[in-house]
Amino acid sequence: MINYQSTLQAVPLNWYILVSLTLFCIGTVGIIYRRNSIVIIMCIELMINSVNLLLAAFSAYNGNADGQIFVFFIMVVAAAEVTVGLALIVVMYRNINSTDISLFNNLKW
Amino acid sequence: MLLALIILLPLAGYLLLTFAGKYLHRISGGIVASMLVAMSFLLSMAAFFITPRHGIFITGPFTWIDTMGFRASFSLQADSLTLVMAVMITGVSALIHFYSIGYMKEDPFITRFFSYMNLFVFFMLLLVMADNYLLLFAGWEGVGLCSYLLIGFWFKNPEYAKAADKAFIMNRIGDLGFLLAIATLYITFGSLSFTDIQSQLQSGIGVNQMTLITLLLFTGAVGKSAQIPLFTWLPDAMAGPTPVSALIHAATMVTAGIYLVIRSKALFILSPFSLHVVAGVGIVTALFAASVALRQFDIKKILAYSTISQLGFIFFAVGLGAFDASLFHLLTHAFFKALLFLCAGSVIHGLNGQQDIRFMGHLKDKIPVTWITMLIGALAISGIPPFSGFFSKDGILAAAGQSGFLLWVLGLAVSLLTSFYMFRLIYLVFYAHYRGKSESWGHIHESPRLMTIPLVILALLSSISGLINVPALMGGRQWLSYYTGLRQVLEVHNHKAEWILMIITLLAVTGMILFARSIFNRKEIAQLSATTLKPMGRLLSRKYYVDEFYQSAITNPLARISVKLYSFVELKIVDGLVEGMGTTVNYLSRIFRFLQSGSVSFYLFFMVAGIILVLVLNLFM
Numbered sequence: 100m101i102n103y104q105s106t107l108q109a110v111p112l113n114w115y116i117l118v119s120l121t122l123f124c125i126g127t128v129g130i131i132y133r134r135n136s137i138v139i140i141m142c143i144e145l146m147i148n149s150v151n152l153l154l155a156a157f158s159a160y161n162g163n164a165d166g167q168i169f170v171f172f173i174m175v176v177a178a179a180e181v182t183v184g185l186a187l188i189v190v191m192y193r194n195i196n197s198t199d200i201s202l203f204n205n206l207k208w
Numbered sequence: 209m210l211l212a213l214i215i216l217l218p219l220a221g222y223l224l225l226t227f228a229g230k231y232l233h234r235i236s237g238g239i240v241a242s243m244l245v246a247m248s249f250l251l252s253m254a255a256f257f258i259t260p261r262h263g264i265f266i267t268g269p270f271t272w273i274d275t276m277g278f279r280a281s282f283s284l285q286a287d288s289l290t291l292v293m294a295v296m297i298t299g300v301s302a303l304i305h306f307y308s309i310g311y312m313k314e315d316p317f318i319t320r321f322f323s324y325m326n327l328f329v330f331f332m333l334l335l336v337m338a339d340n341y342l343l344l345f346a347g348w349e350g351v352g353l354c355s356y357l358l359i360g361f362w363f364k365n366p367e368y369a370k371a372a373d374k375a376f377i378m379n380r381i382g383d384l385g386f387l388l389a390i391a392t393l394y395i396t397f398g399s400l401s402f403t404d405i406q407s408q409l410q411s412g413i414g415v416n417q418m419t420l421i422t423l424l425l426f427t428g429a430v431g432k433s434a435q436i437p438l439f440t441w442l443p444d445a446m447a448g449p450t451p452v453s454a455l456i457h458a459a460t461m462v463t464a465g466i467y468l469v470i471r472s473k474a475l476f477i478l479s480p481f482s483l484h485v486v487a488g489v490g491i492v493t494a495l496f497a498a499s500v501a502l503r504q505f506d507i508k509k510i511l512a513y514s515t516i517s518q519l520g521f522i523f524f525a526v527g528l529g530a531f532d533a534s535l536f537h538l539l540t541h542a543f544f545k546a547l548l549f550l551c552a553g554s555v556i557h558g559l560n561g562q563q564d565i566r567f568m569g570h571l572k573d574k575i576p577v578t579w580i581t582m583l584i585g586a587l588a589i590s591g592i593p594p595f596s597g598f599f600s601k602d603g604i605l606a607a608a609g610q611s612g613f614l615l616w617v618l619g620l621a622v623s624l625l626t627s628f629y630m631f632r633l634i635y636l637v638f639y640a641h642y643r644g645k646s647e648s649w650g651h652i653h654e655s656p657r658l659m660t661i662p663l664v665i666l667a668l669l670s671s672i673s674g675l676i677n678v679p680a681l682m683g684g685r686q687w688l689s690y691y692t693g694l695r696q697v698l699e700v701h702n703h704k705a706e707w708i709l710m711i712i713t714l715l716a717v718t719g720m721i722l723f724a725r726s727i728f729n730r731k732e733i734a735q736l737s738a739t740t741l742k743p744m745g746r747l748l749s750r751k752y753y754v755d756e757f758y759q760s761a762i763t764n765p766l767a768r769i770s771v772k773l774y775s776f777v778e779l780k781i782v783d784g785l786v787e788g789m790g791t792t793v794n795y796l797s798r799i800f801r802f803l804q805s806g807s808v809s810f811y812l813f814f815m816v817a818g819i820i821l822v823l824v825l826n827l828f829m
Contacts (some may be wrong), residue, residue: 131813200808207806 107159115156122149136191136198140184147177210255211267211284211337214294217248218329225323234318235309241322242305245329249298256291261691265291266339273342280400285339288692289535293336293467296539300459300546301329303662307550308451310658311557321361321449328354332460336467340401341390344468348386348432351461352379358456359448368447375441382431382438386468389424396421406474415479422475422482425468426489433465433519436493440755442516446508450553453508458515458549459542466519466538469526470694477529487527491618493520496752498625502632503748506563507552510633514589514626515545521622525604528611532689533603536677539688540596543673544588547666551582554655554663555637559644565636567644574652577660579638581667586634588670590627590717599674602710606679609709620713627720635728681706 122145129142151170158166188198195202221244225237232240259265268283286294305325312318331350338344360372390400396417397405429435434442445457456462469476469486476482494517501513518541525534556563558575572579588595591602601623609616642649654660678684681703689695747753 127816131809131816134809203808204806207804 119153215333221326229319238309246302284337307662358452371444371447378441385427418479429465454549458545490523501629530607532694537600540600544670548585572638581663596674631724
């Protein structure tokens with residue numbers, strides 16, 4: 100029987116935070132700079148999962164299962180959100196034959 | 209309950225005729241309206257008889273307005289003064305309603321006419337039954353509204369519509385005074401109910417305060433009762449149908465001002481100065497209007513000026529402190545002036561719309577009922593015994609005689625002028641020879657029964673209503689004075705002198721009637737052509753140029769100021785401010801709208817930047 104808590108705690112907490120922060124920043128920058136809407140949705144997922152990682156790590160270090168339970172809920176919500184997001188992209192593709200978000204700029208002054 | 213029923217019946221008539229009038233046959237609408245008012249009259253009589261002497265009938269109180277620091281209740285009360293007024297109002301109204309069925313038979317809008325008339329009766333009863341000044345004011349404004357609607361009943365004629373506007377606006381000037389009086393009363397007494405104010409009067413309110421309140425109240429009365437300087441609307445109000453003139457502008461609404469003063473008797477007595485003002489305005493108006501009536505040719509205008517004059521005469525009595533005499537004359541005046549107006553209506557009806565007495569004459573055989581009844585009215589207003597006007601005028605003249613010989617002479621002058629212009633009217637209309645077109649002579653006809661019966665009833669009332677207050681001098685019991693508790697406490701006085709004054713008055717009035725006869729009961733009547741007038745006559749026939757004076761001194765400057773204000777304040781300042789704000793917002797948005805570029809990444813960038821900014825601020829502040 101492996102003790103998951105001690106296995107997780109074998110890696111210092113700072114490393115988890117750094118990885119999570121890196122993932123989050125990659126996601127943010129991706130959202131701002133990428134034009135393909137599918138990639139943007141992937142970036143959103145990346146950000147969500149970086150937070151999930153952080154929650155799991157803190158939960159393991161504190162010896163409290165609440166954080167990990169939380170992660171499950173976030174995953175469910177993320178799945179739902181992706182469903183909606185992909186549906187939107189499908190509609191978008193049907194309208195302009197492209198998923199390029201920069202073409203979707205008619206709503207302006 | 210009884211009171212509520214009395215005032216709700218006319219209101220029900222109004223609602224019925226307004227909302228279901230088009231389903232009623234035209235005449236039956238009038239009959240329904242008249243019946244409701246007649247029922248209201250019977251109930252008033254019932255209330256009058258079952259109320260004990262000096263008792264008060266009260267319905268309510270219901271809370272009407274209750275805000276922080278201000279309370280007003282909605283409740284009806286009927287003391288002896290109210291009951292007398294209510295019986296008079298409903299009685300005269302019922303007669304005039306029946307008369308109107310005949311008079312307005314041909315009018316296509318007869319239902320609208322009766323609905324307004326019923327509404328008027330409702331508001332008039334509300335006015336006299338209110339137990340506080342605010343509710344009284346509600347009735348006051350209501351009758352003003354009905355007066356406006358009925359003067360402008362034939363509003364397709366722009367002259368008539370203007371007359372209605374004039375009446376409404378001049379009344380607003382007086383009403384402003386009344387409103388201020390109500391506010392002052394509330395500040396002084398903390399209540400508007402008559403009984404509350406009455407009970408606080410002992411606590412020593414300053415005379416100046418009283419004078420202010422009573423003068424403001426009197427301003428309202430001046431507007432409503434057409435006294436100098438707010439009287440010019442009443443002659444123009446003759447634009448309305450004749451029954452309206454009889455009901456609203458002779459018998460009831462215009463007496464509301466006098467009712468208000470009598471109702472506020474306790475306040476007026478505390479301010480001698482106000483009473484002097486009331487008496488002064490009254491007598492000046494009485495003389496002024498009576499002299500104008502000498503030279504008018506429109507039969508209704510003569511009666512209108514006569515009404516103004518008589519109302520002034522009543523105010524004169526009020527100002528002398530003779531509240532009982534003024535109420536008495538108010539009642540008898542209501543009967544004989546309503547009678548005179550209805551007779552005038554009957555004459556106009558018989559002559560198919562002719563109102564100018566220059567084109568009448570020798571009608572006594574053609575329209576005998578109208579002739580007899582109008583003669584009775586004229587005798588009553590002139591104060592010939594045994595008709596009612598004799599007793600009521602005598603009461604006022606006796607009060608004047610006690611206050612000073614000069615006042616008595618002024619009162620006598622009003623009486624003489626009154627009898628002269630009334631008999632000028634009688635002789636020009638019913639005697640001498642016919643001066644209209646000869647082909648129209650054959651069409652002159654007596655009015656139908658429906659119209660003559662109210663005339664006969666009113667003539668009867670004008671003859672005998674003097675009996676309700678026969679002066680003690682003639683062994684009378686002064687029933688009205690005691691019943692209403694208004695009896696003036698007279699000092700011990702000289703009976704002989706009073707008899708002499710009365711006989712002098714009577715002889716002078718009779719002489720005046722004979723004088724009128726000698727001038728107007730002839731073949732050739734010099735006064736009838738307007739071109740040969742001497743300066744004084746022209747001044748009178750143009751009504752002292754008061755209308756012209758108001759036009760050039762008030763209306764025109766106001767119009768000019770308004771134009772100036774419009775072109776400067778309205779267009780430059782107000783519009784400039786509003787439009788300036790609009791333009792500023794417009795220009796700013798022209799700059800800021802470029803933020804909305806349509807590019808999603810751009811928005812997201814700003815969103816992220818914003819979040820980071822908030823985080824940073826949170827961390828460091």
